[in-house]
Amino acid sequence: MTVRAAAGALPLALLGAAALALGGDAVPVEAGLEARDGRLVASLDLRPAFPDDLRKTFANGLTNVVALQVALLPEHGDAPSAVFGRVLEIRYDVWEERYVVTVRDAASPAGRQLTERSWAGLRRLLSDARDLDLGPAAAVATGSWVVQARVEVNPVSRELLERTREFIANPPSGVRGGAPSRSVLGAMASYLLHGSDGGDSRLFAARPFTAREVRTP
Amino acid sequence: MTAPGPAGGRGGEPAGAAAAPAPAGARPRRIRPSRFEVQIALALVLAAAVPLGAALWLASRLAAENLALGLNPRVVARLEATPALYGDLFQARKQLYAEQARALARALPRDAAAIPAFLEAAVRHTPRLRRIAVIDARGEVRAEAENPEPNPEGEWREAPARVPLGAGETLEAVFAVEARFFADLDDARELAEGMAGVEALRAEIQQSYVRAFALLLGAWAVAAGLAGWWLARRTTRRVSDLVRAVRELARGDLRVQVRVGPGGAADEVGQLARAFNTMVDEVRESRDRIVYLEKISGWQEVARRLAHEIKNPLTPILLAFQQLEAHHRERPAADPAFARLLADAGEIVREEIGTLQRLVDEFSGFAKLPEVRPEPADLGEFAEDFARTSPVEGAAVEVARAAGPCPVSLDRALMRRVLQNLVQNAVEAARPAPARVRLGVSRARDRAVLTVSDDGPGVPPELRERVFDPYFTTKAEGTGLGLAIAKKIVLQHGGDISAGAIPEGGSRFTLTFPQREAPPPPAS
Known part of the structure; x- marks a missing residue:
């Protein structure tokens, strides 16, 4: 089994793989498959994952996170052959009036920044998931395969967990305007704090495909 | 702790000159706890576990209520809406600046020579206007004026507003927006994101607080249990020592003693140990006395019989020898050697009979010791x-x-x-x-x-x-x-x-x- 995950999004990708393996009710999506330099590269149309009612969420001026985990699975199997992870941090700049998107995946673990002026542009950017590296193209030479994707909006990420741990370990002091105070109980609670499967998570799946349906340039 | 008992000591007093160690007094090494210790330990565990459960339930409620207080949904919603409020503020400022720029454009003199003075006056009299310029169609600045006040610590940020003037010209007015708005916006966003994270992890945070509380309480209970066990062991050990000493006493060891430690000498267990030691001493002394007196009585009986058996033949022996001497005196011996031999024998016989007589007298005296009348x-x-x-x-x-x-x-x-x-x-x-x-x-x-x-x-x-x-x-x-x-x-x-x-x-x-x-x- 080849598991290639983005360095920055590896934990999420592995979590996603475990979740994906469980299956569930997946929403059908369109997928494009291409063999590029010997690797299977997928593109997904994830418009159903970003309905219009997310506009208010993404335009609230806070940092919103979209975690995308894509897995390649045999049609009749639940162990992914390859997993791809991508994390998008979206912040609406209320001064500049534009969306600033930071994309982290295997190709750019440090993140690459994109900007979009409008919700329509942002939605297009989020929905049009491209360059999803699903491992060697030879892996799908035989049999029938399925591409599944899990999209989580504002999941409990490692960063959020760390930030929350810091927050409860150093709660605000009782004095108004006072500096954070160190709390023994809070420090222990932060140490014992585990993540959750919280967040808005949706599962998508493309129709099964075979090697013949993989485009070659 | 059992200890060798002083033969002459009483009640745990230091051993006297006749002290001898009691072999059974040494305390054997204990590995398994006594039943008494187990019962006390169980009682301590029960006493600790009941309030622990109640405290955990209370901690869970307290954490839930504190989180509910701290994460009031209205407060969280207001916090999350803060960046949007700043957005509204910025929009209002931008509209205001655009309106001000349009007003300046409308008032711009047609005489090109008067424009610089107008711009200078505009910078002086328009609030937050940092710079104003007229730019021609080629993008070159025809006239401009600028507020000379520096901005060394980034106290403001630029907000440009552009108004077309016709013939490709543009009036560009750059206003100042207080930089503290952006700092406040960052703070509010950070706080709102933190609160959102806490909100997302509310159930987990509550559980982690309960776990932390349980851990702290558990550690505290373990420490208290260990301290209690140590204290209980000090008492139960002394009680166990007493039980062991009583068993040894029951087996006939009258030299067993229980050591009375300096720390527990004043309490009831210490008094019990002291009383036990005194009792054992008295029992041992009584037994020794009885044993010795029985032994002496036996020896007195032997002395009495010996005296009797020795004394009885002494008189016939002496009488017989005296008859022999009398007979020899009536018939003076023709043999002078026999006369000397008889004289020597007589002397020996009388001397030995005298010795035996004294021995008999001593035996008799020993055998007939009178009763003590104190x-x-x-x-x-x-x-x-x-x-x-x-x-x-x-x-x-x-x-x-x-x-x-x-x-x-x-x-x-x-x-x-x-x-x-x-x-x-x-x-x-x-x-x-x-x-x-x-x-x-x-x-x-x-x-x-x-x-x-x-x-x-x-x-x-x-x-x-x-x-x-x-x-x-x-x-x-x-x-x-x-x-x-x-x-x-x-x-x-x-x-x-x-x-x-x-x-x-x-x-x-x-x-x-x-x-x-x-x-x-x-x-x-």
């Missing part, structure tokens, strides 16, 4: 009276007595015989030098003590127990009955006698007697 007396006065009225040849007797009365019950005649035996032993040990004997009288708790010390060669340590056995003697001509008789008399007084030594090397015999209650002073 009467109230003062031990110090008795000792002084003995030194004054019972001189022993070859001995100088001194008396040293403690101040105050030392009331005892004594059979004066028999006790006088005891002292005579002891002084006589000192005289014989000191020969040919005269003996110097010191009688000491003192009190120790409820006992009266009489010591008889001399400056002779002393009694070797290994013989100090045996010297009181009947017929045991180290002297060539002794019968070994003197000290046996002395011990029997002392024991019959309820006392005890032991042999020891003084630092200078002489012997010291210590006689202890129960003190008699002093009579009340006569009423005046």
Whole structure:
């Protein structure tokens, strides 16, 4: 089994793989498959994952996170052959009036920044998931395969967990305007704090495909 | 802790001169806890677990309520809406600046020469206008004015507003927006994101607080349990030691003792241990006394029979020999050698019969020791009276007595015989030098003590127990009955006698007697 995950999004990708393996009710999506330099590269149309009612969420001026985990699975199997992870941090700049998107995946673990002026542009950017590296193209030479994707909006990420741990370990002091105070109980609670499967998570799946349906340039 | 018992000590007192270790007194190494310890430990665990459960439930409720208070949904929603409010503020500012720029464009003079002055005046009189310029179609600045105030610490950010003037020209007005808005916006966003994270992890945070509380309480309970176990063990160990000592006592070990530690000497367990030690001491002394007296009685019976068996043939032997001598005197022998032989034999027979007679007398005296009839007396006065009225040849007797009365019950005649035996032993040990004997009288708790010390060669340590056995003697001509008789008399007084030594090397015999209650002073 080849598991290639983005360095920055590896934990999420592995979590996603475990979740994906469980299956569930997946929403059908369109997928494009291409063999590029010997690797299977997928593109997904994830418009159903970003309905219009997310506009208010993404335009609230806070940092919103979209975690995308894509897995390649045999049609009749639940162990992914390859997993791809991508994390998008979206912040609406209320001064500049534009969306600033930071994309982290295997190709750019440090993140690459994109900007979009409008919700329509942002939605297009989020929905049009491209360059999803699903491992060697030879892996799908035989049999029938399925591409599944899990999209989580504002999941409990490692960063959020760390930030929350810091927050409860150093709660605000009782004095108004006072500096954070160190709390023994809070420090222990932060140490014992585990993540959750919280967040808005949706599962998508493309129709099964075979090697013949993989485009070659 | 059981410990070797002092033979002469009482109630856990330090061992006396006759102390001997009790082999069963050593406490065996304990690995398994006693049932008593297990019961106490269980009680402690139960006592700790019940409030622990209640405290955990309370902690869970407290964490939930605190989180509910801290994460009021309205507060969180307001916080999350803060960046949008800033957005509205910025929009309003931008609209205001655009309107101001349009107003300036409308008022812009048509005379090109007047434009610079107008711009200068606009910068001076328009709030937050930092710079204004007229830019032609080629993008070149035709005229401009700028507020000379510096912005060294980034106290404002630029907000440009552009108004087309016609013929490709543009009026560009750059206004200032306070930089603190952006700092406040960042702070608000950070706080809102933190709160959103806490909100997303509310259930997990509550659980982690309960876990932390459980951990702290558990650690505290373990520490308290260990401390309680340590304290309980100190008590249960002493109780277990007592139980073990009682078992050893039941097996017949009368030298077992329970050690009374300095920390627990004052409590009930310490008092119980002290009482146990006293009881064991008294039982052991009583048993020793009974055993010795039974042994002495046996030896007295032997002495009586021996005296009888020896004494009976002595008179016929003597009479027979006297008849032989009388017969020889009636018929003077023709043989002078036989006459000499008979004379020598007669001398030997009479001498040996005399020796046997004295032995019989001593055996008889030992066998017929009279019953002790004690009467109230003062031990110090008795000792002084003995030194004054019972001189022993070859001995100088001194008396040293403690101040105050030392009331005892004594059979004066028999006790006088005891002292005579002891002084006589000192005289014989000191020969040919005269003996110097010191009688000491003192009190120790409820006992009266009489010591008889001399400056002779002393009694070797290994013989100090045996010297009181009947017929045991180290002297060539002794019968070994003197000290046996002395011990029997002392024991019959309820006392005890032991042999020891003084630092200078002489012997010291210590006689202890129960003190008699002093009579009340006569009423005046």
